[in-house]
Amino acid sequence: MADEKSDKMSMIVFSGDMDKVMAGFILATGAAAMGTDVTMFFTFWGLSAIKKNAISDGKNIMEKMMGWMLPKNIRGLGLSKMNMGGMGRWMMNRMMKSKKVASLPELLETARELGIKLVACKMSMDVMGIKQEELIDPDMPVAGVASFLENASDSKVSLFI
Amino acid sequence: MADEKSDKMSMIVFSGDMDKVMAGFILATGAAAMGTDVTMFFTFWGLSAIKKNAISDGKNIMEKMMGWMLPKNIRGLGLSKMNMGGMGRWMMNRMMKSKKVASLPELLETARELGIKLVACKMSMDVMGIKQEELIDPDMPVAGVASFLENASDSKVSLFI
Amino acid sequence: MADEKSDKMSMIVFSGDMDKVMAGFILATGAAAMGTDVTMFFTFWGLSAIKKNAISDGKNIMEKMMGWMLPKNIRGLGLSKMNMGGMGRWMMNRMMKSKKVASLPELLETARELGIKLVACKMSMDVMGIKQEELIDPDMPVAGVASFLENASDSKVSLFI
Numbered sequence: 001m002a003d004e005k006s007d008k009m010s011m012i013v014f015s016g017d018m019d020k021v022m023a024g025f026i027l028a029t030g031a032a033a034m035g036t037d038v039t040m041f042f043t044f045w046g047l048s049a050i051k052k053n054a055i056s057d058g059k060n061i062m063e064k065m066m067g068w069m070l071p072k073n074i075r076g077l078g079l080s081k082m083n084m085g086g087m088g089r090w091m092m093n094r095m096m097k098s099k100k101v102a103s104l105p106e107l108l109e110t111a112r113e114l115g116i117k118l119v120a121c122k123m124s125m126d127v128m129g130i131k132q133e134e135l136i137d138p139d140m141p142v143a144g145v146a147s148f149l150e151n152a153s154d155s156k157v158s159l160f161i
Numbered sequence: 162m163a164d165e166k167s168d169k170m171s172m173i174v175f176s177g178d179m180d181k182v183m184a185g186f187i188l189a190t191g192a193a194a195m196g197t198d199v200t201m202f203f204t205f206w207g208l209s210a211i212k213k214n215a216i217s218d219g220k221n222i223m224e225k226m227m228g229w230m231l232p233k234n235i236r237g238l239g240l241s242k243m244n245m246g247g248m249g250r251w252m253m254n255r256m257m258k259s260k261k262v263a264s265l266p267e268l269l270e271t272a273r274e275l276g277i278k279l280v281a282c283k284m285s286m287d288v289m290g291i292k293q294e295e296l297i298d299p300d301m302p303v304a305g306v307a308s309f310l311e312n313a314s315d316s317k318v319s320l321f322i
Numbered sequence: 323m324a325d326e327k328s329d330k331m332s333m334i335v336f337s338g339d340m341d342k343v344m345a346g347f348i349l350a351t352g353a354a355a356m357g358t359d360v361t362m363f364f365t366f367w368g369l370s371a372i373k374k375n376a377i378s379d380g381k382n383i384m385e386k387m388m389g390w391m392l393p394k395n396i397r398g399l400g401l402s403k404m405n406m407g408g409m410g411r412w413m414m415n416r417m418m419k420s421k422k423v424a425s426l427p428e429l430l431e432t433a434r435e436l437g438i439k440l441v442a443c444k445m446s447m448d449v450m451g452i453k454q455e456e457l458i459d460p461d462m463p464v465a466g467v468a469s470f471l472e473n474a475s476d477s478k479v480s481l482f483i
Contacts, residue, residue, distance in 0.1 A: 030306035145352035191467035320482040
């Protein structure tokens with residue numbers, strides 16, 4: 001592991017809950033705006049935040065089932081509490097809009113514009129049967145846990161979300 | 162971001178689950194007792210831990226609905242698992258008492274006595290329609306994510322709870 | 323707290339969800355394989371990951387109820403999402419096997435072989451009525467929050483899972 005701490009922040013986005021992913025992006029874009037080099041490593045349920053609608057061909061039955069059950073993309077994420085079949089999400093989105101707070105898809109866009117490194121976890125993609133072409137950016141880096149850890153050991157702040 | 166790590170701990174309390182908030186306070190008061198300068202940044206559901214009963218006037222209908230649905234204060238938080246309509250909480254509280262472990266309201270009190278900095282997240286207060294006068298301490302600092310990040314980058318330990 | 327950061331990683335395993343505990347072990351074994359000195363501190367629901375089947379005698383009624391309600395051991399953990407009465411767990415396990423990803427019990431075994439320090443939280447054991455002899459390793463260290471914090475303040479990466 002690296003020996004000196006540079007101006008970096010590392011984040012594991014494990015959760016696929018709208019509110020938690022939003023907290024992650026708010027922290028990440030805030031840090032990037034302050035000049036920090038931010039990496040977000042999406043794993044398990046968090047992968048839903050960096051998928052696009054399309055479900056690619058050539059999946060086996062288990063992989064297809066996973067695809068049906070998981071949210072299709074970042075717009076499909078539900079709240080961790082009081083989601084009430086989507087009503088909580090609708091209400092949260094409405095209140096955010098009235099307070100002029102950026103929506104989750106807008107935060108994702110800002111994150112990309114600010115040059116935040118979005119990385120997909122290789123093992124989770126394998127287990128959940130998600131293909132590279134299903135990610136929002138087909139060139140998105142896909143990496144293992146060692147790559148995250150190397151980055152984290154060199155970061156001032158590391159968070160598991 | 163700051164360049165040298167001082168004896169600080171930073172915590173984001175995102176969760177409003179009784180057990181998680183309790184874990185946060187146990188870590189925070191433990192660190193403060195060891196002489197560490199601790200900041201707890203309450204955001205999203207975590208705000209319920211630093212609210213008092215009163216719901217202030219002048220709220221719009223969405224803000225009122227949020228107020229009805231969220232726990233009124235720290236005593237109303239439920240367990241993240243096995244809450245069973247409050248029975249899990251009752252059981253947990255009973256077992257804690259029999260083992261002479263401090264309750265959540267007592268931990269909050271200790272945190273304040275130890276000088277732990279309790280900060281409310283401005284954006285979450287806006288989105289959830291929580292007013293300054295609804296916080297347990299009307300002078301409680303309300304700050305944005307940048308203030309948290311500056312503190313975290315200077316902390317030896319940063320946690321997202 | 324210590325003044326220089328050594329090659330250490332500290333993790334609080336608060337969650338007892340199969341997927342989160344798995345993420346914890348994947349990070350921990352990955353770091354240990356890279357030569358990092360890893361400590362996992364199991365607290366609250368996380369204790370279920372380091373228990374064995376046996377429930378010891380001499381428990382009072384509340385402690386017995388807790389024992390019945392909690393998963394018996396690491397094989398009994400459910401998914402945080404889409405568990406569907408165990409079907410989600412079965413599906414996840416099947417997909418992991420087909421992709422040759424280590425199962426949770428295998429990860430626990432690897433963690434022990436790699437010399438990862440598994441520590442049980444004393445206060446949680448008290449509150450939940452779990453006895454030392456119920457842990458997978460009867461010699462497993464049982465410690466308080468101060469011990470965790472001392473380790474974390476000296477770690478390059480600290481995570482709350």
